[in-house]
Amino acid sequence: MSSAVAAxxxxxxxxxxxxxxxxxxxxxxxISVALLFLSGFLVMPLAIVFLQAFSxxxxxxxxALTESNALAAIRLTLLVAGISVPLNLVxxxxxxxxxxxxxxxxxxxxxxxxxxxxxxxxxxxxxxxVLMFGLQGWLGPWLYEHDIKLIFxxxxxxxxxVFVTFPFVARELIPLMQAQGTDEExxxxxxxxxxxxxFWRVTLPNIKWGLLYGVILSNARxxxxxxxxxxxxxxxxxxxxxxxxHVEILYNEYxxxxxxxxxxxxxxxxxxxxxxxSFLEWRLHASSSPKDDAE
Amino acid sequence: xxxxxxHSVLPGFGLSLGxxxxxxxxxxxxxxxxxxxxxxxxxxxxxxEVITAPRVLASYKLTFSAALIGAGINTVFGLLVAWVLVRYxxxxxxxxxxxxxxxxxxxxxxxxxxxxxxxxxxxxxxxxFVPLGIKIAYTxxxxxxxxxxxxxxxxxxxxxxxxxxFEVELEEAAASLGATRLQTFxxxxxxxxxxxxxxGFALAFARAVGEYGSVIFIAGNIPMVxxxxxxxxxxKLEQYDYAGATxxxxxxxxxxxxxxxxxxxxxxWGQHRYSKR
Numbered sequence: 001m002s003s004a005v006a007a008x009x010x011x012x013x014x015x016x017x018x019x020x021x022x023x024x025x026x027x028x029x030x031i032s033v034a035l036l037f038l039s040g041f042l043v044m045p046l047a048i049v050f051l052q053a054f055s056x057x058x059x060x061x062x063x064a065l066t067e068s069n070a071l072a073a074i075r076l077t078l079l080v081a082g083i084s085v086p087l088n089l090v091x092x093x094x095x096x097x098x099x100x101x102x103x104x105x106x107x108x109x110x111x112x113x114x115x116x117x118x119x120x121x122x123x124x125x126x127x128x129x130v131l132m133f134g135l136q137g138w139l140g141p142w143l144y145e146h147d148i149k150l151i152f153x154x155x156x157x158x159x160x161x162v163f164v165t166f167p168f169v170a171r172e173l174i175p176l177m178q179a180q181g182t183d184e185e186x187x188x189x190x191x192x193x194x195x196x197x198x199f200w201r202v203t204l205p206n207i208k209w210g211l212l213y214g215v216i217l218s219n220a221r222x223x224x225x226x227x228x229x230x231x232x233x234x235x236x237x238x239x240x241x242x243x244x245x246h247v248e249i250l251y252n253e254y255x256x257x258x259x260x261x262x263x264x265x266x267x268x269x270x271x272x273x274x275x276x277x278s279f280l281e282w283r284l285h286a287s288s289s290p291k292d293d294a295e
Numbered sequence: 296x297x298x299x300x301x302h303s304v305l306p307g308f309g310l311s312l313g314x315x316x317x318x319x320x321x322x323x324x325x326x327x328x329x330x331x332x333x334x335x336x337x338x339x340x341x342x343x344e345v346i347t348a349p350r351v352l353a354s355y356k357l358t359f360s361a362a363l364i365g366a367g368i369n370t371v372f373g374l375l376v377a378w379v380l381v382r383y384x385x386x387x388x389x390x391x392x393x394x395x396x397x398x399x400x401x402x403x404x405x406x407x408x409x410x411x412x413x414x415x416x417x418x419x420x421x422x423x424f425v426p427l428g429i430k431i432a433y434t435x436x437x438x439x440x441x442x443x444x445x446x447x448x449x450x451x452x453x454x455x456x457x458x459x460x461f462e463v464e465l466e467e468a469a470a471s472l473g474a475t476r477l478q479t480f481x482x483x484x485x486x487x488x489x490x491x492x493x494x495g496f497a498l499a500f501a502r503a504v505g506e507y508g509s510v511i512f513i514a515g516n517i518p519m520v521x522x523x524x525x526x527x528x529x530x531k532l533e534q535y536d537y538a539g540a541t542x543x544x545x546x547x548x549x550x551x552x553x554x555x556x557x558x559x560x561x562x563x564w565g566q567h568r569y570s571k572r
Contacts, residue, residue, distance in 0.1 A: 040420055094314045094315050102299060120505065122507050128329060159322075182305060247405065266405045
């Protein structure tokens, strides 16, 4: 008897759950169609990169990566990301501090403007710098007279990359810092901490995971950017070719195995980015939910 | 600082906002306005002549229709993927969830050459369509494939949180009142999800319109047939036709800004609807 009574509510729950469930065959059809779609558009492209990269064996793979133009492309990509990511990191923290910690007019306009580069076509993102600093551009004649070359040279590539990765850190930090409010910082200031002390000891530990998240995403974009960099690079082998541009040149020369070998580096970067992103999302979630409970 | 609405004990407002505005102006606002000013020197007639040339019109038609179809495909399958990820349990779900963001992480050039290989006549998927007489790579269909790829995460990631927060009690109520599963979906779940779905569609469309890297390898780039507008900008630049390239860029910027405005309105509308409830 007692077991039947105990079982009754469980039984009721099962029924109510069944009312919200599709029949098994519907469920598995939906899952299969979704997975089929994702495999055609995501898994297969990823798999083909590695398969083609090794299609001529390990030796050819290693040769494609250690060839001098490939090495120059790798060095340039690291240099460009190494400059543009820290620049946008500093900007992102500054913008988030201003937007999240203070109340001022024109704030939502500022947030929209910060997001602007995301809605500009990569090609246009490169073009605007050609129009500013190229020979035909605004400052072109002056730069030419002073023998300064920005476009079709490394500075142009850095500027275009800074533009396309501009919003990443800021848009990650702004909502995070807005949600955290200003109470902890205000307490630190009232207790006598200086502004920098407050930032380093209170704010930074609170936002470190979100900061890293923004950095990872902007680094992935900085190293992989193609359209914008393609416009400002000039495609000089060994000098102004980044990894994606090197991939393009090899592919257009029908040197498919080498193109995919170099591309596999970027695919690996993408996989590492996704893994770190998932980890950081889990961290962000873990660090924010206990606080939600407390409030 | 007079624009500060209320006094704050926290320091650094002037410095952080000042640097933000300076950096924003140098990197984004001044270069973008330079483009508009450069276009203005063309005059209205010159601008109109460039953006209505037959080859340009053909590129607009291709770019916008392919972006529309790609975003449409993503709306249908994005909803499906989000639904499956939120509602069902299956092996490898975490991995599938993570890989949805691949188009954000994989450089466009790599995606371009990979898709071109898979969807060409000899590729894994392309060869399945050869007996049907359908060529995918190096035709406008290839453009649709590339634009579907790069827009894929947008719909999934905007719909997923809405589905996660959806109150199951509403479905139970509908079911207990005698609604079939399909009726519940169409009349209860879908109306809640659809602002997010529309936002995801708009985001995917906006991204697709400007896309360059993943498209050019699979498109074949035949003038009047499979040539997208961003490629035409590059072509004009390579011919030292700076005025033409600038005019095209301005037309694309205007479209981008209109789309950005539409997306902001959609997002505001979506949030507004939820906050009212």
